[in-house]
């Protein structure tokens with residue numbers, strides 16, 4: 125299953141794919157990236173009893189929770205900025221759902237998957253598509269993820285999930301350059317027409 129880095133990258137990809145450069149909102153960026161890691165905050169109750177993973181990969185890793193979260197974001201953001209509430213809710217919901225799906229398709233051997241269909245089924249489901257590496261964590265706490273053998277998994281996430289982010293940024297830069305070139309060409313053409321008219 126991806127690390128927090130991979131999940132934040134996936135949230136960033138959702139944000140870049142779902143917004144236009146001219147109408148970006150930092151609030152939507154923050155909410156979308158936060159939504160990308162939010163399901164994993166289910167480790168917090170486990171910290172209280174000293175066993176990090178007791179509640180991890182529970183019902184927060186379900187598509188129903190993604191829908192709840194979408195509605196929650198809509199009602200909260202609507203109070204702050206009505207114009208962006210719909211877009212913020214959709215992107216945050218997609219980012220949340222993408223987390224659940226990435227955990228679902230990135231199940232490692234020895235792990236139990238996620239209850240993606242809760243409340244229809246309490247059963248944990250998962251596939252191992254071998255897209256991502258094995259990201260290790262243990263009951264010792266958050267810091268247990270800092271270990272050398274997590275480096276290959278992190279590098280693989282940067283490649284697999286970071287590539288779409290780079291591709292989206294490259295596409296955006298290219299369209300900005302094209303638009304700039306076109307407006308320069310239009311300006312030159314207009315200047316020539318005005319020049320010819322004045323002669």
Ligand SMILES: [Zn+2]
Pocket residue numbers: 125163164181185223227
């Ligand atoms: Zn997760």
